[in-house]
Amino acid sequence: MNKYGKIEELIDLVDISNDIVIFTGAGVSAESGIPTYRGKGGYWNKYDPNKYANIDYFYKDPSYYWSFFKEVRSPVLQSARPNIAHKSIADLENTEKIRSLITQNIDGLHQVAGSKNIIELHGNTRIFECLKCKKKFTLDNVNTLLESKLPPECSECGSLIRPGVIFFGEVLDSEVLSMAEKNTLEADLFIAVGSSLVVQPAASLPLIAKNNGAKFAIINIDPTPLDSMADCVINISASEVLSKIAQEIIKSG
Ligand code: NAD
Ligand code: ZN
Numbered sequence: 049m050n051k052y053g054k055i056e057e058l059i060d061l062v063d064i065s066n067d068i069v070i071f072t073g074a075g076v077s078a079e080s081g082i083p084t085y086r087g088k089g090g091y092w093n094k095y096d097p098n099k100y101a102n103i104d105y106f107y108k109d110p111s112y113y114w115s116f117f118k119e120v121r122s123p124v125l126q127s128a129r130p131n132i133a134h135k136s137i138a139d140l141e142n143t144e145k146i147r148s149l150i151t152q153n154i155d156g157l158h159q160v161a162g163s164k165n166i167i168e169l170h171g172n173t174r175i176f177e178c179l180k181c182k183k184k185f186t187l188d189n190v191n192t193l194l195e196s197k198l199p200p201e202c203s204e205c206g207s208l209i210r211p212g213v214i215f216f217g218e219v220l221d222s223e224v225l226s227m228a229e230k231n232t233l234e235a236d237l238f239i240a241v242g243s244s245l246v247v248q249p250a251a252s253l254p255l256i257a258k259n260n261g262a263k264f265a266i267i268n269i270d271p272t273p274l275d276s277m278a279d280c281v282i283n284i285s286a287s288e289v290l291s292k293i294a295q296e297i298i299k300s301g
Contacts (some may be wrong), residue, residue, distance in 0.1 A: 065237035075242020102214035130161035178202035
């Protein structure tokens with residue numbers, strides 16, 4: 049079967065499933081201009097992810113993270129728009145076949161595309177909190193604060209502000225993780241899209257689904273370590289595959 053025939057195969061799987069979990073990674077946002085961690089791209093060249101994405105380094109030198117945020121991440125977040133992959137997932141949600149959307153992404157683009165029930169395993173980089181008084185800040189608030197001070201200070205108590213993401217070196221929120229596991233256990237089809245499936249728990253959720261009798265499909269332009277256990281592997285871009293699936297399923301529904 050050629051690789052396009054595999055899309056038909058996945059459409060058939062979606063058609064007979066009613067509790068689908070869609071699991072997304074950085075590849076889904078690549079076509080929105082947000083570079084992935086793995087693969088080519090200039091996002092990570094000037095700033096070292098071992099520093100700006102590491103919790104110990106954040107406390108050691110918060111200005112490193114905030115310089116990266118001001119120069120690189122914030123402009124990207126402000127210009128990035130959801131692509132057809134995000135929109136097709138939101139369209140599929142309306143068919144009520146989707147049990148939940150679990151994402152490793154922190155960019156908030158699924159919400160902008162209209163998805164509702166999103167489990168964000170690694171948090172969200174558009175929300176912020178004061179480490180001391182817990183006051184919350186939006187992206188706009190923080191950008192305004194950054195104009196006068198770097199690192200930005202809490203407008204209430206003057207303390208350090210942190211982003212709502214899980215840094216390397218931090219544990220995932222246990223409630224968020226158990227919600228992801230619960231939904232995965234109840235899935236009849238688990239579709240991983242645009243994830244290298246090497247970061248935990250990304251690498252373990254498909255195993256939970258498979259062991260519980262669900263079908264498992266992978267949509268990723270490159271091979272992943274879990275390809276051999278998947279029922280269907282499609283090495284085509286997320287936008288192309290998901291738009292075809294959404295079109296067919298909505299047409300037939
Ligand atoms: P990853 O960077 O490890 O892997 C991305 C995968 O997507 C790669 O295997 C690549 O082949 C594939 N890919 C690239 N473009 C694609 C496309 N158009 N269609 C289909 N597949 C495509 O991503 P990950 O597994 O999500 O792990 C990265 C970690 O970094 C996560 O923890 C995540 O929180 C974080 N991260 C998030 C973002 C974001 O929010 N957009 C971006 C970079 C990194
Ligand atoms: Zn404060």
